[in-house]
Amino acid sequence: MAKNKHCLLIVDDEPNVCDSVHDLLRREFHVLKAHSAEEGYQLMQQEEVHIVMSDQRMPQITGVELLCRLKSRYPQAVRMLFTGFADLESVIAAINQGHVFQFIRKPWQPEELLAAVRQAALEYDRLELVAREREVLLGEIEGLKNRVTSLESEVHRLRADDHADPVAPSSPVL
Amino acid sequence: MAKNKHCLLIVDDEPNVCDSVHDLLRREFHVLKAHSAEEGYQLMQQEEVHIVMSDQRMPQITGVELLCRLKSRYPQAVRMLFTGFADLESVIAAINQGHVFQFIRKPWQPEELLAAVRQAALEYDRLELVAREREVLLGEIEGLKNRVTSLESEVHRLRADDHADPVAPSSPVL
Numbered sequence: 557m558a559k560n561k562h563c564l565l566i567v568d569d570e571p572n573v574c575d576s577v578h579d580l581l582r583r584e585f586h587v588l589k590a591h592s593a594e595e596g597y598q599l600m601q602q603e604e605v606h607i608v609m610s611d612q613r614m615p616q617i618t619g620v621e622l623l624c625r626l627k628s629r630y631p632q633a634v635r636m637l638f639t640g641f642a643d644l645e646s647v648i649a650a651i652n653q654g655h656v657f658q659f660i661r662k663p664w665q666p667e668e669l670l671a672a673v674r675q676a677a678l679e680y681d682r683l684e685l686v687a688r689e690r691e692v693l694l695g696e697i698e699g700l701k702n703r704v705t706s707l708e709s710e711v712h713r714l715r716a717d718d719h720a721d722p723v724a725p726s727s728p729v730l
Numbered sequence: 731m732a733k734n735k736h737c738l739l740i741v742d743d744e745p746n747v748c749d750s751v752h753d754l755l756r757r758e759f760h761v762l763k764a765h766s767a768e769e770g771y772q773l774m775q776q777e778e779v780h781i782v783m784s785d786q787r788m789p790q791i792t793g794v795e796l797l798c799r800l801k802s803r804y805p806q807a808v809r810m811l812f813t814g815f816a817d818l819e820s821v822i823a824a825i826n827q828g829h830v831f832q833f834i835r836k837p838w839q840p841e842e843l844l845a846a847v848r849q850a851a852l853e854y855d856r857l858e859l860v861a862r863e864r865e866v867l868l869g870e871i872e873g874l875k876n877r878v879t880s881l882e883s884e885v886h887r888l889r890a891d892d893h894a895d896p897v898a899p900s901s902p903v904l
Contacts, residue, residue, distance in 0.1 A: 659826055707884075
């Protein structure tokens, strides 16, 4: 059952926020909690994360910095940033450096967060579909190439038989 | 020569801003100027625009609204927003609704604008490459399918000949 859910990672140094996001989303999403960027990296390595949601203000690193790093390593994960102290600089950095998909302010309304996360899941599916289609097309090409090779051998063999016949009509029939 | 340049559309109700962007970028980019969203739409229809850059504050429509509309109609164009009166709401909307690639504040430093536009051009090329690769793969599949069909006919014809030979050795040779 949980396999069909999107996997969301929430990174926040405040355990309460992680817990409340977990409780709000756990029916629809497989929610992983990290209380530091370090824990977040570890979970990204262990699990296939579809959506990563980070607080902007954390002791060691900003959310934008974390999302930037994750972007280059896990480009398929859709990025969301939230903060209770929204300053213009961090939001502009979220666009220009982190290319985040959604920005959310604390405190959020439960429906608002749910709607934003659902939209992120749709975006993940859209990107995934594009990536999968490429795999499917490459697989189809591989199959067709094999078919061409085997048909070419068959044509070659039949032509050889064909030419052999009039010259040596007594050649053994296989 | 202009054909190889990326085409950038600047939308701003202040003609001075359009002119200064034009003058700054014209050596590297093919720059189109629109003084209203309406003019912008018209130019988007007439030309293949790669990067669209809009001011947030315009008389009829906000930049975010314009970029949102363009996003659904011309998803391949990379979107940039700029404003001299950056308020948090408009920047958050730029992320959540317009999914803009770069946000720039007026007044900008020429190098800053140039760097942002160059990055947008790279992003356009990246997306274009993905789209083009799909076309190439589909073309390859089409070609391989035709080859399979023609080889199958050839095999069919040769087998028919092959079977015909022993039964009717006097059948006419083509």
